[in-house]
Amino acid sequence: MARKLLLEKAHVENIRSYEVYRREGGYRSVEKALKTLSPDAVTEEVKKSGLRGRGGAGFPTGMKWSFLAKPEGIPRYLVVNADESEPGTFKDRYLMEFIPHLLIEGMIVSSFALGSNRSFIYIRGEYWWIVDILEQAIQEARNNGWLGKNILGTGFDCDIYVQRGAGAYICGEETALIESLEGKRGNPRIKPPFPAVKGLWDCPTVVNNVETIAAVVPIINEGGEEYAKIGVGKSTGTKLISACGNLNKPGVFEIDMTISVEEFIYSDEYCGGIANGKRLKACIPGGSSVPILPANLLLKTAKGETRYMNYESLSDGGFATGSMMGSGGFIVLDEDQCVVKHTYTLARFYRHESCGQCSPCREGTGWMEKLLLRLEKGQGKMSDIDLLWDIQRKIEGNTICPLGDAAAWPVAAAIRHFRDEFEWHVTNASEAITKNYGLAHYADPLLATA
Amino acid sequence: MADEQQLFKVTIDNITVEVAPGTTILMAARQIGGDVTPPAMCFYSKLQGSGGKCRTCLVEVSKGSEKDPRPMPKLVASCRTTVMDGMEVKNITSDRVLDARAGVTEFLLLNHPLDCPICDQAGECHLQDLSYEHGKEGTRYEFSRRTFEKENIGPYIQLHMTRCILCYRCTYVADQLTNTRVHGVLDRGDHAEISTYISKAIDNDFSGNMIDVCPVGALTDKTFRFKNRVWFTKPVSAHRDCPTCCGKVTLWNRGDEVLRVTARKDQWGEVESYDGKPGWICNTCRFDKKDLNDWVIEGPAHVSRHSVISANHYEKAIKPQETVPEVMGGRKPKLLMDIHDVSDVNDPDVDLSKINGPATGATFTKK
Ligand SMILES: Cc1cc2nc3c(=O)[nH]c(=O)nc-3n(C[C@H](O)[C@H](O)[C@H](O)COP(=O)(O)O)c2cc1C
Ligand code: SF4
Ligand code: SF4
Ligand code: FES
Numbered sequence: 001m002a003r004k005l006l007l008e009k010a011h012v013e014n015i016r017s018y019e020v021y022r023r024e025g026g027y028r029s030v031e032k033a034l035k036t037l038s039p040d041a042v043t044e045e046v047k048k049s050g051l052r053g054r055g056g057a058g059f060p061t062g063m064k065w066s067f068l069a070k071p072e073g074i075p076r077y078l079v080v081n082a083d084e085s086e087p088g089t090f091k092d093r094y095l096m097e098f099i100p101h102l103l104i105e106g107m108i109v110s111s112f113a114l115g116s117n118r119s120f121i122y123i124r125g126e127y128w129w130i131v132d133i134l135e136q137a138i139q140e141a142r143n144n145g146w147l148g149k150n151i152l153g154t155g156f157d158c159d160i161y162v163q164r165g166a167g168a169y170i171c172g173e174e175t176a177l178i179e180s181l182e183g184k185r186g187n188p189r190i191k192p193p194f195p196a197v198k199g200l201w202d203c204p205t206v207v208n209n210v211e212t213i214a215a216v217v218p219i220i221n222e223g224g225e226e227y228a229k230i231g232v233g234k235s236t237g238t239k240l241i242s243a244c245g246n247l248n249k250p251g252v253f254e255i256d257m258t259i260s261v262e263e264f265i266y267s268d269e270y271c272g273g274i275a276n277g278k279r280l281k282a283c284i285p286g287g288s289s290v291p292i293l294p295a296n297l298l299l300k301t302a303k304g305e306t307r308y309m310n311y312e313s314l315s316d317g318g319f320a321t322g323s324m325m326g327s328g329g330f331i332v333l334d335e336d337q338c339v340v341k342h343t344y345t346l347a348r349f350y351r352h353e354s355c356g357q358c359s360p361c362r363e364g365t366g367w368m369e370k371l372l373l374r375l376e377k378g379q380g381k382m383s384d385i386d387l388l389w390d391i392q393r394k395i396e397g398n399t400i401c402p403l404g405d406a407a408a409w410p411v412a413a414a415i416r417h418f419r420d421e422f423e424w425h426v427t428n429a430s431e432a433i434t435k436n437y438g439l440a441h442y443a444d445p446l447l448a449t450a
Numbered sequence: 451m452a453d454e455q456q457l458f459k460v461t462i463d464n465i466t467v468e469v470a471p472g473t474t475i476l477m478a479a480r481q482i483g484g485d486v487t488p489p490a491m492c493f494y495s496k497l498q499g500s501g502g503k504c505r506t507c508l509v510e511v512s513k514g515s516e517k518d519p520r521p522m523p524k525l526v527a528s529c530r531t532t533v534m535d536g537m538e539v540k541n542i543t544s545d546r547v548l549d550a551r552a553g554v555t556e557f558l559l560l561n562h563p564l565d566c567p568i569c570d571q572a573g574e575c576h577l578q579d580l581s582y583e584h585g586k587e588g589t590r591y592e593f594s595r596r597t598f599e600k601e602n603i604g605p606y607i608q609l610h611m612t613r614c615i616l617c618y619r620c621t622y623v624a625d626q627l628t629n630t631r632v633h634g635v636l637d638r639g640d641h642a643e644i645s646t647y648i649s650k651a652i653d654n655d656f657s658g659n660m661i662d663v664c665p666v667g668a669l670t671d672k673t674f675r676f677k678n679r680v681w682f683t684k685p686v687s688a689h690r691d692c693p694t695c696c697g698k699v700t701l702w703n704r705g706d707e708v709l710r711v712t713a714r715k716d717q718w719g720e721v722e723s724y725d726g727k728p729g730w731i732c733n734t735c736r737f738d739k740k741d742l743n744d745w746v747i748e749g750p751a752h753v754s755r756h757s758v759i760s761a762n763h764y765e766k767a768i769k770p771q772e773t774v775p776e777v778m779g780g781r782k783p784k785l786l787m788d789i790h791d792v793s794d795v796n797d798p799d800v801d802l803s804k805i806n807g808p809a810t811g812a813t814f815t816k817k
Contacts, residue, residue: 170638190501190527190530351639352639354640355638356635356640356642357502357503359615359616360505360554362640365639366560366561367557394550394554394557398505398508398554400502
């Protein structure tokens with residue numbers, strides 16, 4: 001049975017309230033950090049824990065913190081990225097909604113480590129009710145001396161502000177987020193300089209995901225080395241996965257990263273198998289931006305080894321036969337789903353969310369959407385498939401921010417693994433509108449063993 | 451000298467230059483000049499913060515620096531990447547770069563109306579130049595293009611958003627040359643548009659400079675609209691004692707008539723600098739001084755760009771021998787085409803910027 005570090009107490013009655021949270025051991029990490037550790041020692045624990053950013057890129061958090069420039073006399077900022085707009089990802093919402101004090105606690109400790117006296121939560125506008133929950137938690141923390149001036153008599157000052165976004169996915173990209181937080185149009189900045197040197201109001205800034213910051217609490221409570229013992233390899237600790245799609249039990253699960261993908265989908269502890277007794281066709285394991293995998297490559301790597309729910313195993317095989325852990329948005333497609341339509345839906349999303357600064361992303365996303373819609377409606381041409389491939393290739397890597405890549409990868413992966421389904425949409429145009437291609441003959445490993 | 455600044459060596463397409471630290475790859479390449487200079491559609495050296503957006507200036511860094519020789523994995527925007535000592539850059543010697551640039555050119559043209567025949571910018575349009583050098587002859591785009599209504603920003607400037615490539619240069623002009631910020635970008639992605647905030651007229655002494663920085667025909671001078679093709683006009687350098695700006699301009703004349711006044715441009719299509727300061731001109735010089743008597747004429751303007759403007763005239767130009775009378779054996783030349791058919795085609799009711807895709811014969815014959 002996997003250990004839970006973040007959501008263990010999430011369902012204790014009234015855990016949202018300060019009293020219950022405190023009674024259950026909340027804010028211990030703040031006491032420990034502020035009273036017994038130096039800021040650098042906190043960073044050191046985070047380094048030892050092996051914690052990797054949970055926002056998508058998986059960058060080691062301790063290392064990120066140690067890159068923060070610390071010029072004399074200039075404030076530094078911690079910004080928590082709660083923009084969570086990636087299709088398929090809804091884990092931060094769960095955490096903030098059910099156990100908001102965990103985030104606040106993690107933020108106080110992290111702010112202490114980074115020397116941030118004013119820290120921010122940038123939250124997506126659609127999470128309006130969570131804003132109230134967070135504001136309430138912040139107020140309670142302040143009333144009880146965990147925020148404000150001279151916290152616990154240690155001389156450390158810290159306040160937390162919540163800022164709502166206005167409904168743009170691109171504002172989850174850290175530099176666009178900073179622009180938006182400054183009150184400007186949310187266009188990603190050109191890097192370098194990186195936020196660690198010039199971020200919010202041109203001051204050194206760390207942007208971390210909600211889950212990353214929450215994980216600092218158990219790291220400080222238990223020690224970085226203890227935390228690192230959970231999991232495997234460079235995938236330490238626990239990870240929140242938001243599972244959705246054709247599953248018996250979609251939802252948010254906290255896993256330790258040693259379980260296999262097959263266990264995660266089929267065991268009753270997690271997703272409980274594919275809904276309605278259907279078969280698994282494909283899955284996007286890490287949020288809409290990462291490559292889709294057909295069932296055979298999802299459950300086993302190209303080398304025939306079991307694939308596990310962790311950073312290394314999910315990316316085994318590179319983009320040719322693997323995918324990514326991403327932000328942990330696990331989207332499952334059963335045999336009745338159409339990959340072309342699905343890819344179109346994603347392309348439409350990226351087109352709508354492109355900020356429009358760089359020409360490849362601005363123009364390319366729209367073009368791909370139109371081609372995919374045409375293919376989906378059975379009006380496409382065989383050459384459209386190659387054209388799509390060429391467009392995504394010309395977007396990828398040539399843009400300011402990774403949204404361009406995020407728009408290109410799903411299209412590339414869909415064509416790479418499901419080309420026959422795309423071709424079928426061209427050759428069987430009339431059928432394509434009314435019915436579904438179904439399961440790729442090669443894609444169901446369970447069928448082969450049945 | 452002890453405090454002499456150490457220079458960085460950078461090699462671009464096998465040509466080495468020495469530049470001051472902090473110089474971008476693009477500016478280093480401009481010191482070399484010629485083909486090794488990447489095209490720049492959004493970067494404008496006189497506008498702070500510009501660049502990085504259009505991606506036409508992408509180059510390959512095959513060696514990071516002397517200290518860290520690793521190549522950079524991705525192509526980088528040369529206009530926003532500073533050089534390191536010992537850096538090696540490939541521009542036209544890199545197939546990856548040329549492939550990506552052809553891609554960017556295609557993207558930029560995707561939603562462009564291609565209404566060059568009726569566009570005032572034709573002949574001095576950077577997008578035309580770019581397409582000529584890096585574009586393909588046909589388009590692979592088979593969908594309708596985005597269109598916008600034309601919009602007047604202020605009494606002198608017309609915004610033809612359909613032609614805009616969203617380089618953001620004009621918004622930087624509005625931001626940096628004028629003291630009220632009423633000009634910006636609305637919406638996002640391929641539906642983004644340049645706008646003055648809720649069509650508020652830009653009324654400012656220096657607003658006309660956005661016409662000069664616009665690389666395409668999206669912002670045009672209303673006092674010059676449809677007056678003439680630029681290659682039929684004769685550019686001369688002139689100045690006047692202006693209380694507001696530097697007063698150094700190019701006049702675009704036909705006979706004794708001043709059709710248009712612009713700032714002077716350097717070989718990269720940017721306004722000239724004088725004593726290190728950009729020579730932006732004020733709206734009075736640009737829009738109100740349309741009489742030769744307003745100006746002290748200095749002589750023919752230097753137009754070294756390879757555009758069609760320089761194909762026509764300019765300094766040291768040798769007038770080609772008039773051959774027609776000879777060919778015709780002394781007879782007056784006769785029209786070789788039935789002009790009536792051509793004017794039928796030249797239907798003023800057809801707004802080329804509003805049709806989907808390139809125009810064909812059918813566009814005009816539809817009654
Ligand atoms: C288009 C785009 C959207 C993003 N959206 C989010 C988001 O909603 N939440 C998030 O935590 N990170 C998001 N990221 C990643 C952030 O840029 C950044 O890497 C992350 O917040 C860093 O936190 P971490 O190191 O804790 O993962 C996004 C990135 C891109 C390119
Ligand atoms: S890649 Fe797309 S979203 Fe990112 S900066 Fe460029 S246009 Fe904007
Ligand atoms: S109007 Fe011209 S200058 Fe302004 S963004 Fe568009 S193309 Fe650039
Ligand atoms: S000129 Fe460098 S990206 Fe546009």
